[in-house]
Amino acid sequence: MRILLVEDDPSLGEGMRVALHREGYTVDWLRNGSDALAALDSDAFSALILDLGLPDMDGLEVLALLRRRHTLPVVVLTARDALVDRLRGLDGGADDYVLKPFDLAELLARLRVVTRRGEGRRCAQLQLGALVIDEARHAVTWQGQAISLGRREFALLLELARHAGQVIPRSRLESLLYGWDEDVESNALEVHVHHLRKKLDRSLIVTLRGIGYRLEVPA
Amino acid sequence: MRILLVEDDPSLGEGMRVALHREGYTVDWLRNGSDALAALDSDAFSALILDLGLPDMDGLEVLALLRRRHTLPVVVLTARDALVDRLRGLDGGADDYVLKPFDLAELLARLRVVTRRGEGRRCAQLQLGALVIDEARHAVTWQGQAISLGRREFALLLELARHAGQVIPRSRLESLLYGWDEDVESNALEVHVHHLRKKLDRSLIVTLRGIGYRLEVPA
DNA sequence: GTCTTGGCTTAAGGAAGACTTAACATCGGC
DNA sequence: GCCGATGTTAAGTCTTCCTTAAGCCAAGAC
The missing domain is CATH 3.40.50.2300 (Response regulator)
Known part of the structure; x- marks a missing residue:
């Protein structure tokens, strides 16, 4: 020193x-x-x-x-x-x-x-190719563009991104958005996924029929 | 604080x-x-x-x-x-x-x-673009103009400015202005935010619905 | 091929949350 | 103790986001 x-x-x-x-x-x-x-x-x-x-x-x-x-x-x-x-x-x-x-x-x-x-000044930024998620700022960037997401959308994307490349079962995503108990027998989850795909990229989130979703890690 | x-x-x-x-x-x-x-x-x-x-x-x-x-x-x-x-x-x-x-x-x-x-700040003066906050003197300047703020408004702005660019959850801002015991079941926080926006700039403080607020760092 | 199942898409309706305004309370200085 | 400044409460309006629902599409089973 x-x-x-x-x-x-x-x-x-x-x-x-x-x-x-x-x-x-x-x-x-x-x-x-x-x-x-x-x-x-x-x-x-x-x-x-x-x-x-x-x-x-x-x-x-x-x-x-x-x-x-x-x-x-x-x-x-x-x-x-x-x-x-x-x-x-x-x-x-x-x-x-x-x-x-x-x-x-x-x-x-x-x-x-x-x-x-x-x-101990860690920047909690999650980067996956063109997708950057800044948890502290609650902000998402796609190919350099700022994307505005609602609370649910953000939570969903974050969960997927945290386990990028892995399949997340539907049930888990649902219990993430809503409490375990309060069941939403509707397609809200799918709608959110849809919005995410629209705002980001169609192929970013992959559907596993009957199982769940997976965030595609960039090559 | x-x-x-x-x-x-x-x-x-x-x-x-x-x-x-x-x-x-x-x-x-x-x-x-x-x-x-x-x-x-x-x-x-x-x-x-x-x-x-x-x-x-x-x-x-x-x-x-x-x-x-x-x-x-x-x-x-x-x-x-x-x-x-x-x-x-x-x-x-x-x-x-x-x-x-x-x-x-x-x-x-x-x-x-x-x-x-x-x-990582060393000086009592905090500068964020056109916004200058003098912590010791309790003085705020916006685009060179002195702005007079109440104590609460100042405290709120300071907290936001200290973590500029980061989302501060509502709950934290509330417990910052009021202790845990004295709970404010009213919209005082929003009113203060409103006043700050009015005195400074509309777009300076960003709302994240259901989460909190964020002070926009200048480009 | 067609039937079924689960997912996608779209738009509308609703509700939670935030904004605004003004009146009311409280504090501090004189 | 009064007055002005500052803070808080309350009510109404607005906005954004979330959910719902209905129809469509794709995949796999038969």
Whole structure:
């Protein structure tokens, strides 16, 4: 994990560099804001530790400029204790805040908190050839075209798509649309299938006479 | 946005409840750890504010149990000033902590920081095409024009915007505006949606019949 | 070939859900 | 405690989706 440390105080910076290095981080230590911004363009860092009191420019300014391009985790260091400044820092895009003087252990803890996110962002998108089903958006795309489906149609297609290539018995599809108990002795299911075929493609859903339906997986 | 507040001190808790409510949050206030854990199973909250000094169990224990199941943003409140305790809190899974006594504005700022992290967003300003939402200032801009929204309207829009492009089920929006207990058997939600559409744009919020709503992301 | 069975197609009717509007309640600031 | 702003309730209208039903078609059995 590579960290960019921006701090103009030599002894404090050195102490942090050593401590971070000891923790296993790779550290790039810069002393001013413009160098920092240039370095951040390289896009190689996992986090930024930023002192607000820099010789050339205000740390908050660095932060604002950074935020136009990156979403890098940022921990801000500051000597200012005024509440207003702290709030400005937080709302301005810092992920966390440490007041000087601080204990190194605390800085490290906050760094851990800030960097340990970003995993587990799964996109629940089901793709089968020209058919894309986005469950989160409740949206369906066919050959790049957005298709609008009713609730039942969507549920039906989703179930078929989840087991694409497998036969789903009629009974299961019916109990999916309606509760197990409430029986619909009509052809509602077939009508929905019909609509799906019309909106998508005729050959996408295959009928197994007397058994059920199957979604054709693309070749 | 719905917050679970866990705090045993009556007056402090009440103060926070009022302040949070005024910000537009829906607040569920519980006084002990076991109730909190039970409530957290419902999965309806956007964040947790947790006092570490609880009557029945240690707050850190609550945190540890919570972390086995959820990745909910957590802000910890503590009277303890010992560094060790703070670190234990952070490494134990808290996203941030506030030392008592604290200023409410700071708590709110930290809450904002913590809740917007899940979306990979770093800045207090959320921009979606012509729509700009300033979370800290409670201000909304549409095509450069400032729009004035009520608390509920703002909360609703914010929630939709945070998950822009995704369907938010009605049930979630309802429990977000009103707690579980106070059930609204009326169409308040729809009325708010109506007002938002009127103030912004008709096509911005898409209805998914029988499911929920979705904020359309700009092309 | 024709009969039967199950599926397809179509259109109409109905009902659930959403929209709109306005009046009524509630909250917060002065 | 009053007033304005904000939220909620309620009623009527509208719309979309779902179901129903009736006739047609295709496949397999005889």
